[in-house]
Amino acid sequence: MVERALLLCLLLIGFWGVVAKKNIIKKIFGLNILNAAAVMLFILEGNRIGSEAPILESGLAQVVDPIPQALMLTAIVIGVCVTALALALAVHLYQITGSFDIETIRERIQDET
């Protein structure tokens, strides 16, 4: 139960980072924290029926549920792609406007057009 409560905290911290932080790099941090919370929740779920790594060797019982782990490998890869793309966009925004602050960026872009 403690683990779940901690993960909920992590989730909320990530969401708060995405929503409330003005700096777009910190927003991307927030997105990663959010993602990590979901990943760990799945891993925790797989842990309910066993604790051994699901690499089948003889003499192993009580392996974890491998499906959440397989899913999360995919989710992590997607998370990395999204992060890379978000950083690329952030760099581009910085090159155009000279700022990482979302409000400043919005104002400067509006002034341009």
Place this chain on the structure above:
Amino acid sequence: MRPEDIVFATVMLPLLGAALAFCAKLLPKGRVASVVEYTGALVGLGLPPLVLILLFPVVFSGQSVSGVVGQWFVGIGITFRFDALAWLVNILGFTIGTAAWVYSLGAGPKGPAFTGVFLIQTAALCATIMTTDLFNLFVCLEIMGITSYVLIPTSRKAGATLASFSYLMVSASAMVFFLLGTYGFYRLTGALSYEGISNGLQAISSSDTVLSIVSLALLVSAIAIRVAVMPLYGWLPDAHALAPHAVSAVLSGVLIKTPLFALSRILFLFPAGMQVGELMGIAGGVTAVLGVVIALSQEDAKRLLAYHSISQIGYVVAAWGMAISIGVDSPAGTSLMVAAFLHAFYHALFKGLLFLSIGTTVDVAKERNVYILRDSIGKLRAAGERIPVTFMCFVIGALAISATPPLNGFVSKTAITYAMKGSLHYYLLSAAAVGTVASFIKLSRIYWPTGKRGRLHPELGILPGSSANPQTKAYGLVARLTAQSVLAVLCIAGGLAAPHILTIIGTLMSRGGTNIAVPPILYSTDNLLKTGVTTLGGILLFFVATSKIGSRVLHTIRTRPRSFQGLFVSFSLGTAVLAAFLVVGKI
């Protein structure tokens, strides 16, 4: 050839095409690279329609091809289902995708990288509509999302990068919540396929019902962001308005509808699906009205079209939600579903057409403000377009979206309102129709002549490939005009051949013809009268909107505050309302 062997071609061929396009990027620029790139596009966009033709007899007879990817065991592998719904959405995707890609040859963004990403997007939407596995749906939606975040800023406008970034942040965060919804269902049922989850949900205890409802609410609102239903529409206007024209056409024609139809697969099976349909239907009706009100207030030509996409998707969602809430297996539900798909398809055609023709116009005029730009026909002629094809295309598109007979928009809007007569949605959509007419009168002003004949426009852009600009290659203008004309012809044909198309879609949607949908009577006096009244109302509304008070109100709507945080607030509120609605419905 067994159908099982070829259904995956709709996903694999675009991916193969994308691989070829990226190979072309590695080659030095020149003839060979172009040949490889165009071969890739041909493989990715030209061959899948042939596969779809081969599959037509299968889906038309009410069968579907389903199974597990890669012959894994049921329960472990990813399940898929290729049925009439998938077939129809594929047709939609490839029609608009091909037209948009051809247009991009003339208008940009050009190059193998663009073609490659574009083809991956096409593959992703084919996969999205075929999958019946929750986690696979997550992956497909993410691929669709990532490709659009890449394609939107290719217009090299500063605002497009910001729009893409906002879209990425809100959509990627929503997808984490989608993942949490998936977690909820996996925890409850131990399954990921829709069928497995729905079977598992029948056996859960009542204390777990709340978890299943919250999970469903998370899934639905993450998808609703992609569909851009009110109040989750905030990312769309900037993204669609500032993307390259060809990308705008695909985004608003195909990409906002595919997740909606993919969601219907979940809602058909899950216990609380009907209530979700009910709430989404009401949200759709409201979206149709609010979207058109904001559209009427816009001054940027493409942003006006973007708000119309929101309004028109509201029509689709209203019919779709109502169909699900009364059950798609009943005749009334089937006719609503047919109407919803028909409008989704026809909207893709005429909105694609509008985006492309307005795109050509604003490229030439170098001015996007509806209040400033005038005499675009003259400007297009000066830029090298001898016959006013672009203007004619715009007129066809505008008449179609305003539901003028016999164009396709009339057919699909009549089919929707016919099926929902007397309900709240009916009145909402009728009001939206009046606003649509008014805002397209407003938009058509950019073509009105100014009265100064024979004025030269030295400051204007010149279309590459036109006779006025002999240095550039000739295919540029041809590509643009071909794409526009094909869509225009399809708009007219879709209206004229409506009875046949309605029968075909009706048979497809009723899965083998056990309960054929009632085809609506299109050209009754009632319907024609309603069209007349709507048009008059639209003209009246246009004059009200251009009056002093009207323009002040519209100015207030246009300059309403919009912020990054607003996207997330509306997402959280939307999810909470949906969850509350479902919980109350259960108790």
